[in-house]
Amino acid sequence: MSEASGFLNATAAGRGADSEVWENTHETDELVCREGAVERRVAATTTATALTVWKDGAEGYAVHIPGGADAALVDTALAVGRALGSAAPAPARPTTPAAGPRLLAQPRLDEAVARRLARLTAGPADVDVELRARADRSRVLLHRAGCEPLRHTTGTVQLQARITAKGPRVGFIAHQMFGRSVDAVLEDAAGAELDDLTALARVLAREPVPRISHDDVLVDGRVMVKLLMLAVPAFQLDSVLEGRSPLAGRTAERIGSAGLSLVDDPTAADSPLPTPWDDEGTACRPTTLLENGVLRGFLSSRRTAARAGTVSTGSGRRGPSGEMPTVQPGFLALRPATSLGDAPLDGRTLLKVVQANGAHTSNAITGDFSIGANAVLLTPDGARHNAGNITLAGNVFRLLARIDGHDGRTRLHRSHTSFIASPGVWTSGLTIGR
Known part of the structure; x- marks a missing residue:
């Protein structure tokens, strides 16, 4: 070469x-x-x-x-x-x-x-x-x-x-x-x-329960990483400079739940695609976007950092055919603070959203979404029931502010060389229906 x-x-x-x-x-x-x-x-x-x-x-x-x-x-x-x-x-x-x-x-x-x-x-x-x-x-x-x-x-x-x-x-x-x-x-x-x-x-192959009745909601990491993808553009400096990020001007403001962190680090031990530098030659390093729920910064490339008068975070990444670098994360991990596991709390019924079936509507600028999903009901007696096909609606930024805990099982989503990671999250920030 x-x-x-x-x-x-x-x-x-x-x-x-x-x-x-x-x-x-x-x-x-x-x-x-x-x-x-x-x-x-x-x-x-x-x-x-x-x-x-x-x-x-x-x-x-x-x-x-x-x-x-x-x-x-x-x-x-x-x-x-x-x-x-x-x-x-x-x-x-x-x-x-x-x-x-x-x-x-x-x-x-x-x-x-x-x-x-x-x-x-x-x-x-x-x-x-x-x-x-x-x-x-x-x-x-x-x-x-x-x-x-x-x-x-x-x-x-x-x-x-x-x-x-x-x-x-x-x-x-x-x-x-x-x-x-x-x-x-x-x-x-x-x-x-x-x-x-x-x-x-096998649970999803059973007949669904006639109606959904639950006390708590756990969104599996498989679903959460897809919702988190909606929020990624808001944390990119090019979106801020072009007026497309709802987080512009909100640095040092709390936008996530207490204890919540969001860090991009392609060099992390659990990154599935480690890279020492981005596609512009800038050394990769941890970049903290959220710390204890507070907005700390944005991802940037060489070009966008120069426009803003700052330095690149090592987030300039090319497309699969070598296209001009754009701002993209390397290994962006959401880490809530409190572990609640994946079993129902004492005496309560848990609705666990296990799979997203495609976005009905979603808006990467506002963060609003409505998606189809599959879910199971976990009852206090340990039984699992098919909750059937459901609709999950909400706003991803409000969701980040209403995370009560996590299940400890990190899932990943890939887009070329970018990876998004999240555990399942317990939340009250969603609207659920059939």
């Missing part, structure tokens, strides 16, 4: 431009197993090269797929810069390279893994188990003209379980697991997750 970046930077310099090259070689293995057998196996490799140039006060940009050394990429980027006109000046060259390990993870789905996955899908006759595994590996290079290239290798494992139970009805539950190693993810699946999901699918 360094040969291509050196050529492109030298070509840009010959045309009087400053430049920066980002290259990525991405490998993916995928396995689909069902009924004790491997149904599909796919392996793919893709490459991409992105070039940014600065000349005469303008910034230009071009992407080449597949990657490689091509002088036409420089001419395209310069032409884009001329067409766009003036822009922010070129960022200063870093005086020291961003720190971080070069080798972080290289997960692979080999034959032994395929056999283990297939065995996990050989379930009882009344339950269909499908497992979809994916291992991603990326070799990333970032080379600013006049600087030493930055390199790192990283990867992540994803396992999606799709469980269908047959009873008076069809009960279906899907769940995604992530991690840095194949062994760790498979151990989680075999140790507890698949048994729990199977039991839950």
